[in-house]
Amino acid sequence: MDDQPARYDPAEAEPRWQAAWETRGCFRAGDNAARPKYYVLEMFPYPSGRIHMGHVRNYTMGDVVARYKRARGFSVLHPMGWDAFGLPAENAARDRRVSPAEWTYSNIAAMRGQLKAMGLSLDWARELATCDASYYVHEQRMFLDMLDHDLAYRKEAAVNWDPVDQTVLANEQVIDGRGWRSGAAVEQRQLTQWFFRITAFAEDLLRSLDTLDRWPEKVRLMQKNWIGRSEGLRVRFDLVESDGTLWPEPLEIYTTRGDTLFGASFCAVAPDHPLAATAAARDPAIAAFVEECRRAGTSVATLETAEKKGVETGLSAVHPFVPGRMLPVYVANFILMEYGTGAIFGCPAHDQRDLDFARKYGLPVRLVVAPRDMTPEAMSVGDEAFTEDGVLIHSDFLDGLEVETAKEAVAARLEAQGRGERMVNYRLRDWGVSRQRYWGCPIPVIHCEACGVVPVPRADLPVRLPDDVRFDRPGNPLDHHPTWKHVACPQCSAPARRETDTFDTFVDSSWYFARFCSPHAADQPVERAAADRWMPVDQYIGGVEHAILHLLYSRFFTRAMRQIGYVGLDEPFAGLFTQGMVIHETYRDANGQWLYPEQVATRDGRPVHGDSGAPVTIGPAEKMSKSRCNVVDPEAIIAQYGADTARWFMLADTPPERDSEWTAAGVEGAWRFVQRVWRLIHEVADALPPAGAAGSSTDAGGASLALRQAAHRAIAAVTEDIEAFRFNRGVARIHELVNAIGAAQGAMDGQPAPAVLREALETLVLLIGPLMPHLAEEAWAALGHATLVAETAWPAADPTLVQSGEITIAVQVNGKRRAEVTVPRDAAQGALEQAALALDPVRRAMEGRPARKVIVVPNRIVNVVV
Numbered sequence: 001m002d003d004q005p006a007r008y009d010p011a012e013a014e015p016r017w018q019a020a021w022e023t024r025g026c027f028r029a030g031d032n033a034a035r036p037k038y039y040v041l042e043m044f045p046y047p048s049g050r051i052h053m054g055h056v057r058n059y060t061m062g063d064v065v066a067r068y069k070r071a072r073g074f075s076v077l078h079p080m081g082w083d084a085f086g087l088p089a090e091n092a093a094r095d096r097r098v099s100p101a102e103w104t105y106s107n108i109a110a111m112r113g114q115l116k117a118m119g120l121s122l123d124w125a126r127e128l129a130t131c132d133a134s135y136y137v138h139e140q141r142m143f144l145d146m147l148d149h150d151l152a153y154r155k156e157a158a159v160n161w162d163p164v165d166q167t168v169l170a171n172e173q174v175i176d177g178r179g180w181r182s183g184a185a186v187e188q189r190q191l192t193q194w195f196f197r198i199t200a201f202a203e204d205l206l207r208s209l210d211t212l213d214r215w216p217e218k219v220r221l222m223q224k225n226w227i228g229r230s231e232g233l234r235v236r237f238d239l240v241e242s243d244g245t246l247w248p249e250p251l252e253i254y255t256t257r258g259d260t261l262f263g264a265s266f267c268a269v270a271p272d273h274p275l276a277a278t279a280a281a282r283d284p285a286i287a288a289f290v291e292e293c294r295r296a297g298t299s300v301a302t303l304e305t306a307e308k309k310g311v312e313t314g315l316s317a318v319h320p321f322v323p324g325r326m327l328p329v330y331v332a333n334f335i336l337m338e339y340g341t342g343a344i345f346g347c348p349a350h351d352q353r354d355l356d357f358a359r360k361y362g363l364p365v366r367l368v369v370a371p372r373d374m375t376p377e378a379m380s381v382g383d384e385a386f387t388e389d390g391v392l393i394h395s396d397f398l399d400g401l402e403v404e405t406a407k408e409a410v411a412a413r414l415e416a417q418g419r420g421e422r423m424v425n426y427r428l429r430d431w432g433v434s435r436q437r438y439w440g441c442p443i444p445v446i447h448c449e450a451c452g453v454v455p456v457p458r459a460d461l462p463v464r465l466p467d468d469v470r471f472d473r474p475g476n477p478l479d480h481h482p483t484w485k486h487v488a489c490p491q492c493s494a495p496a497r498r499e500t501d502t503f504d505t506f507v508d509s510s511w512y513f514a515r516f517c518s519p520h521a522a523d524q525p526v527e528r529a530a531a532d533r534w535m536p537v538d539q540y541i542g543g544v545e546h547a548i549l550h551l552l553y554s555r556f557f558t559r560a561m562r563q564i565g566y567v568g569l570d571e572p573f574a575g576l577f578t579q580g581m582v583i584h585e586t587y588r589d590a591n592g593q594w595l596y597p598e599q600v601a602t603r604d605g606r607p608v609h610g611d612s613g614a615p616v617t618i619g620p621a622e623k624m625s626k627s628r629c630n631v632v633d634p635e636a637i638i639a640q641y642g643a644d645t646a647r648w649f650m651l652a653d654t655p656p657e658r659d660s661e662w663t664a665a666g667v668e669g670a671w672r673f674v675q676r677v678w679r680l681i682h683e684v685a686d687a688l689p690p691a692g693a694a695g696s697s698t699d700a701g702g703a704s705l706a707l708r709q710a711a712h713r714a715i716a717a718v719t720e721d722i723e724a725f726r727f728n729r730g731v732a733r734i735h736e737l738v739n740a741i742g743a744a745q746g747a748m749d750g751q752p753a754p755a756v757l758r759e760a761l762e763t764l765v766l767l768i769g770p771l772m773p774h775l776a777e778e779a780w781a782a783l784g785h786a787t788l789v790a791e792t793a794w795p796a797a798d799p800t801l802v803q804s805g806e807i808t809i810a811v812q813v814n815g816k817r818r819a820e821v822t823v824p825r826d827a828a829q830g831a832l833e834q835a836a837l838a839l840d841p842v843r844r845a846m847e848g849r850p851a852r853k854v855i856v857v858p859n860r861i862v863n864v865v866v
Contacts, residue, residue, distance in 0.1 A: 008678035010642025014774040018119055026790045027066075027121040029077040031533065038074035039534050040066045041513055043542030043550070044081045047129075048088070049107035051114045053582040053624055053662060054543070056634045057650045061579060061727065062541045063120045064651065067770035068722050070121070071794035077534050079516040080115065080122045082108050084131035086505045087165060087181060089439045094471040100439040101467065104131055114635055118643045119773050121790070126519045130508035135515065136441040137462035138525035139507060143444060144455050145564045151197045154453060157432060158272040158337060161189040166475045167436045168193070170504075170549070177295075188272065188294035193434040194443060194501065198556045202227055202426045204570070205555055214575035216657075219547040226548050228427025232256035233411055234341070235420040237267060237317035239329065251275065251317055251329065254340030254425055258414070259406035260347040262395035263368035265358060267317045268310060268332035270342040276331045279313040286311050286331060293333045308357040309333050317345070320419050321396065332357065338429045348385065355385040368395045369403065431553065433504045438469055438477040440502025448489035448496040457490050463498065476500055509550060510557035513537050513572055524566070531567045536574045544578040551576070577725055580659040582650075584630040586619035594629040597664075621661045632662055644772035645670045651771055652731040673735075674775055677768065680741055681761055681779045688758040691784035703744055704752035710740035711763040712801035718767050719797070731771070737764055758783070766795050811836045812863040813845040821862070829856045836862040 021027065042062040045055060066078035082104075089100035096103065108129060115122070128135050146152040160169040164182035168191065173180040198205075206227045209220045232255050239247035251267060269275050271293035280287035289311040310330035319325035327345065334353050335344060348358035348365045358365055369390045370379050376393040379386075392398040397413070398406045414420030434443070442463040444456035456463055466484040469477035478485060478500040489496040511525070518530035551573070558572040587595040589609055601610040607618055624631045637646050649670040654660040714737040721730035741760050744752050752760075762783060769776040769789040776789045803825075809832075811819045819841040823832060833854045836842055846866050853865040 006679065006682060008675055008775065008778065010644060010674075010774060011639070013778045014117070014119060014643055017774045017777040018116060020777070020788065021121070021790055024788065024791070026788065027076075027078065027123050028125060029079075029123045029534075030075045032075050035073060035075040037077065037534055038066075038069040038539075039077045039537045040069065040539045041077075041079065041516070041537045041541070043540070043546060044083050044509070044512060045111065046086065046088070047082045047084055047104055047107040047111055049110050051111055051118075051634050053632055053634055053650075055115075056118065056646055057582055057656075057660060058541060058543070058579055059115065059118065059120055060647045060650050061577070061656055061725075062539070063118075063122075063647075063773075064722060064727060064770040065539055065541075066121050067773060067790070068794065070790070071766070071769065071792065073793065076121075077126075077516065078120075078122055079126040079128075079519075080120075080124065081126075081128040081512055081516065082111075082130065083505065083509050083512075084108065084129045085440045085502075085508055087167070087437060087439070090437060090471065091181075093439075099467065099469075101131065104129075104439075117635070117638055118647070121773070126516055128512065128515060128519050130441075130505075130512065131439070133462045133464050135512075136508070138515070139441050139503065139511070140444040140456070140461050140463060141458060142511070142525055142561070142564070142566075143503075144458060146196065146560055147455060149560070149563055151200065151560050151563070152194065153197065154192060154194050156190055156192045157195075158188050159191050159193065159432065161187045161191075163187060165437075168432065168434060170432075185295060190272075191434075193432045196431040196433055196556065196560075198431045198553075199426060199428055201556055201559050202229070202428050203424075204559065205428075205552065208555075208571060212571065212574075212576070215573075216544075216576065216578055219544065219551070219576060219578060222547050223552055226428065226552060228425075230256050230425050230427075232340075232423065232425060233258040233407075233414065233420050234423045235261075235320065235345070235414060237320065237327070237345070239315045239317055240326070242314050242316075247315060251343055252341045253343045253345055254423070255345065256425075257347065257350065257407075258410040258420075259392060259395075259398065259401075259403050260350050260368050261319075261321060261345070261410055262392075262398065263347040263349050263366040264319060264327055264345040265348055265364040265366060266330060266346045266354075266361075267327050268330040268335050268344055268346060268357070269313075270335040270337035271331055271333065272337045273331070273335075273342045275313065275315075275329075275343070279315070279331065283314070286313065289331060293331075306333060308353055308360060310357060310361065320414065320417070328363075330357075330361075339427060340425055349381050350385055350387055352385045352387070355381070355383075359383075366394065368393060368398075431504075431506075431556070433507055434501040435504050436476045436479075436501055438465065438471075438502070440505060441508060442478075443499040443501055443503060445499045446487055446489060446496045447499065448492065448494060450494055451489055451491045451496075454489055454491055454496070460490075478502070506549060506553050507557075510553040511561065513540075513554070514558070514561065514567060525561070526566055528566065528568070535567060535569055536572050539575045539577065540573040541577045541579065543581070547578065577656070579656050580654065581623045582662055583621040583659050584624050584632060584662045585621045586628050586630045588617045588619060590614055594627075596629045597632060621659075623659075624662070637667065641667060641671045642674070642774070644775045645674055648673065648731070648772055651727040654728060656725055656727055673738075674772065676742075677738060677764070677772075677775060678779065680738065680745070681765070681782055684745060684757065684761070685782050685784070687754060688761070688783070689755050691758075693755070693758075702752075704756040707740060707744045707752045707756055707760050708798075709801045710737055711760040712797045714767060715763060715795050715797040716802045719794070722770070727771075734764070734767055734771075737767070763795050765789065766792060807859055809859065810861050811839060811842055812861065813842055814865060815863060816845075818842050818845045825859060829858070832856050832858075832862055836864060 040062050042058050066076050070076045084104050089104050092103045093100045143152055160174050162169050162179035162182055162184055164184035169179055174186050177186055179186055206229055209223055235253050236250040238250050271290045276290055280290045310332035313329045315329040316326040317329055346354035348355040349367045350369055365381050367379050370376050370393045371390045389403055392401045392406045398409055411422050444463045446454045448454055466481055469481055473480055485498040485500055487496055487498055514526045514531055517534040518527035521527045554572050559570050561567045587600050589595055599610050600607055600616050607616040609616055649667050653666055714733050717733040718730045765776050765779045780789045806822050807825045808820050808822045810817050811821055819839045821835050823835055849866040851864050851866055855863040
C-alpha cells in the first residue's frame with residue numbers, strides 16, 4: 001500500500017470520518033422495534049464557550065458505551081443538549097455589554113464544534129437548549145399541570161438572599177456564609193416563593209433507592225441521608241411567662257430521642273420560628289440576635305461548625321414528666337426551622353451540640369443513659385456527650401430500660417396524656433424554585449389584585465423572555481422592564497402584572513432526559529409512545545457533585561410527570577456511573593503566582609519558567625481549574641495529537657471512577673500507541689488475503705493458533721471490561737493483543753497464516769472502534785473494507801479459543817508472594833504442590849525449613865506454610 005502514508009495523520013483523517021458518519025446518519029436513534037433499545041446519556045453541559053478535560057473524559061466514556069452497544073445490535077439513543085439558563089449569562093451580559101441570548105448561543109456554537117471534533121457518536125438531530133422557547137414552553141405547561149395536581153404552590157418562606165446577585169440561593173450555594181458566585185455575605189429574608197411539593201414523594205423516593213442496584217452505593221446513601229427519614233415524637237411543652245402567666249400556645253418540638261426527656265435542661269427555637277419573631281418584637285436584644293443569625297450561613301455544614309449561641313426569650317417550658325421543673329427557652333443559632341418543628345428540647349449529656357450550648361450558658365447536664373457495664377455513679381460527662389446505646393438511669397419509670405424500649409414507653413405515656421404522638425419526619429423539604437433573575441424560564445402566572453394568582457392560559461404559552469432588557473440597575477431586569485410585566489388579567493381583564501421570578505435552573509435539568517425521547521413534539525413535553533420506548537435512561541454518566549440535588553429533583557420530576565400522565569415510570573435512570581475528576585499538578589513562580597503548564601519548561605531536570613528560566617515550584621495534583629492555572633486546553637491537544645489520542649489517554653490512565661492525572665508523558669505515550677497500531681496494519685495490509693475472503697482455519701496450529709487464541713481472548717476480555725465500565729483494563733487487553741500481533745508478524749517461520757493475521761488485525765480494529773473511532777475507520781479502510789466500523793457488528797469470541805490449556809498461578813510462602821508457576825488447568829493438588837516446592841524463589845524463602853502445610857486453591861493460588 002505504497003500510496004498510504006506510513007504515519008497516521010489525525011488532522012486529515014478525523015474530519016473526513018466525522019463527515020462520513022454524518023452523511024450516513026450513523027448515529028440517528030432508530031425506532032426499529034426489532035432491535036432492543038439502549039439509552040446512554042451524559043449530564044449535559046453548561047455552554048461556557050469551551051470544553052474542558054472533564055468534558056473529554058465524561059463524554060468519551062459515554063461514547064464508548066454508545067458505540068459498543070450499537071455494535072452489539074442495540075438501537076441506541078445518545079443525544080446532546082445544553083443546560084443554557086443561569087446567572088453566568090447575566091453576568092457576562094453585564095460585563096461584556098451583550099445580551100445573555102447572544103452570549104449563550106455563540107457559546108453553544110463553539111462548544112458544538114469542539115464536541116464534534118471529539119468524534120462523539122451523538123444524535124445531533126435531537127439537540128436541545130433549555131433557553132429555547134420550544135423547550136421551556138413545555139416546562140411552563142408542566143408547571144400549570146402541577147398546579148392542577150397540587151404539586152406546585154406558593155408560600156412565604158425564609159430564604160438565603162445574595163445582596164449582590166440579588167437572588168435566592170440554595171443552602172448548598174452558601175459557602176462559609178457567602179454566595180457561591182458573588183462572595184457576598186448572605187442574608188436571610190422572608191419572601192413569597194413558588195415551591196414544588198417534593199415531600200409528597202418522600203417515602204417513595206427513599207424506598208425506591210433500594211431498587212436502583214446499578215447506582216453507586218455512596219450515591220444512594222447520600223440521597224437517603226438527604227431525604228433523612230426518622231421516627232420520633234412530637235411533644236407539646238406548656239410555656240409560661242416569668243410572672244407565671246400561661247402562654248397561649250404550647251411549644252411543639254420533634255425529637256428522635258424521647259428516651260432522654262428526663263435529661264432535658266433547656267428548650268430552643270430556630271431564629272425564624274414564630275416564637276422567636278414574637279419574642280424579638282418585644283425585646284431588642286432578641287431582635288438583634290435574630291438579625292445576626294439571618295446574616296450568617298444557613299447550610300448544615302456552617303451550623304455544625306459555628307459557635308453555638310443563643311439568647312433567652314424570658315419564657316420557660318414545663319417539663320411533661322417532672323413536676324416543678326422549668327426549662328428556659330432560648331432562640332439558638334444551631335436550630336433549623338426546616339427540620340422537624342424548628343424547636344428542640346436540649347439534653348446536653350447525650351447530644352454534642354446541646355452540650356456545647358449548655359457549657360457556654362451554665363445549664364445543667366443530667367446523665368440519663370449509661371453503658372450496660374457501668375454503674376451510674378461511675379458515669380461523668382466532660383467535653384464529649386455520651387451518644388452510644390445503653391440503659392436508662394435517673395429517669396423515674398424508665399430506669400433500667402434499653403434505649404429503644406424507653407422510647408416506646410415515653411411515646412405511650414405522652415400519647416396517653418395527650419401531650420405528644422409518634423410521627424415520621426423527613427429532613428427533605430419542598431423545593432423552592434423561584435429565582436429573582438432574568439435569564440431563566442418565566443413562571444407562567446399573573447398577579448391580579450382582584451383575582452389573586454391567575455395561571456397564564458395555555459393558549460398564551462410560551463411566556464417568552466423579552467429581548468430588550470438592561471443590566472445597568474441592581475436586581476432582576478424583568479422587574480425594571482417598562483412593559484413586559486404589565487398585562488391584563490386573563491379572568492377580569494383588569495390591569496395586572498406577570499410573575500417576574502424565573503425558575504431555578506435545576507428545573508430545566510430535571511426533565512431534559514425525557515424531552516430527548518421526542519425533542520420535536522410541539523403540543524406536549526414528550527410523546528408518551530416515545531417515552532415508553534426509550535425511558536428509563538439505561539446508563540447515565542456524570543460527576544458525583546450532582547449526586548444529591550440534580551438526581552433527586554429528576555426523580556421527583558419523573559414521578560410528577562407520571563402522575564400527570566406524560567410518562568409511565570417513576571425512576572428516570574436505571575444505571576448511574578459517577579466518573580472521577582481530571583487533575584493536574586500545579587506550578588508557582590518565586591512570587592507565588594500560579595503558572596499554566598505551557599509556561600513551565602525542564603532544564604537539567606529541574607522545572608523552570610519557560611521564558612525567564614527562574615525556578616518553579618511544583619505543587620500537588622489538583623482538580624483542573626482556571627484559578628490555579630493547571631488547565632490543559634482540549635482543543636489544543638486535539639489539534640496537536642488528534643481526538644483519538646486524547647480519548648485513549650482518558651480511558652487508559654486510571655479506573656474511570658477515580659481521579660485521572662493529566663500528564664504530558666501520558667499523552668505522548670497514547671500518541672505513540674496510535675502510531676504503533678497504524679504501522680502494524682499499514683505494513684502488512686497488502687500481503688493479506690482480500691477483505692471478506694474465507695476465514696481462518698479452525699485447525700491451525702503453532703503460531704497461528706496462539707494468535708487466534710490471543711485475539712479471541714481479547715474479544716472476551718474487552719467485552720467484559722466495557723460492560724463493567726473497566727475501560728482501563730480493556731485498554732490493557734488491547735495492548736496485549738497488539739503485542740501478540742507484533743510478535744507474530746516478526747516470526748521467521750512463515751507463521752501465522754495470512755488469514756489468521758487478517759483475523760487478528762480486524763479483531764484489533766473492531767475492539768478499538770468504540771475507543772479510537774477515527775483510527776479504527778482509517779485502519780478498516782486500509783484493510784480493504786468498503787464498510788464503516790461504526791456500522792459493523794461487534795466480534796464474537798470462540799469459546800474453544802478463549803479457554804487456555806494452561807494457567808499461571810501465584811505461589812506464596814507464609815502468605816507472601818514469592819513466585820508464579822504455570823501448570824495445566826485443573827492440575828491435581830499433588831502436582832501443584834510438587835511444582836511450587838520445586839521453584840528456586842520458594843526454596844530460598846523456606847530457608848531450609850520443612851513445609852508444615854501446603855494450601856492449594858485450585859486454579860488460583862498455592863500457599864506454603866513453614
